[in-house]
Amino acid sequence: LFFPSRPSCTEALLAEAAGPGAAARPCPCPLPRGDCSLSRLLRRLLSARRSLDVCLFAFSSPQLGRAVQLLHRRGVRVRVVTDAQYMGLPGSQIGLLRHAGIQVRHDQENGYMHHKFAIVDRRMLITGSLNWTTQAIQNNRENVLVVEDAEYVKPFLEEFERIWEEYNPINYRFFP
């Protein structure tokens, strides 16, 4: 998938994923509805049935935030790793995800936690240059690769588990 993605309405997609009742109200916004890189990315994420592991430098896209919350409400096990310096910036979705009860862990390092990948059901890797921000989705040249070959997915799964344990709050030093 390549970006920028043209602005488009993802209400129908998110409503459909939220359940049969929610899809009844058509969105009145004037944005086009067709397929685009963002809608394709959303569809991949929303295909999660058991788990979603997200490892993201910057996460501020409201649509992607809603998709992640929706999966959490649906009972999918969602884990989020992010960057300590970026998670508190205005517009960040991280606070909302935590508020919704989603587990979030972050680095405590000088370097950035600069990964931009997600793993769906431990079998589909979504990775690339794209931070999950509206700026990146609508304005930047970006790429996202979706692969299901175990050969590529496995090292990312291992990297996620390694970072998840390393960023366990019991290891936080609170800036000594």
Next chain:
Amino acid sequence: LFFPSRPSCTEALLAEAAGPGAAARPCPCPLPRGDCSLSRLLRRLLSARRSLDVCLFAFSSPQLGRAVQLLHRRGVRVRVVTDAQYMGLPGSQIGLLRHAGIQVRHDQENGYMHHKFAIVDRRMLITGSLNWTTQAIQNNRENVLVVEDAEYVKPFLEEFERIWEEYNPINYRFFP
């Protein structure tokens, strides 16, 4: 390949790639010589025989800059696409690459040219979260995926050619 990569000496690797004469002087620096993510990335790049297409948001790593110049001197067709806002920052390798006669093109957009991929000999895709900077290589959590499946390489080749043509200097507007 995952980063950070521990600091290590890549002199022997670069000297070996530069030709038989250059490898004679062992580097006196105290850094370890072993294999690391940076040396593995360098080896992949230095395997280029015909072409190297680089599409990078930020490029300031001296080692990777030397590798690219070395390929250019060896007769490999090198093309570089980069981001207009980042190419002029202190430490950027872009000026040195241009000075060496390598073709560089950049965006003219408000959004970032945020890709971070390279294609070796039109068959090996090197892509991920990693900008080619020492900060990213040594301090950040980063990933680089190396794939040779045509299914994944082809769309990136097409994206590169599309951007290369779009960023042709004849289209530059010089900030009207």
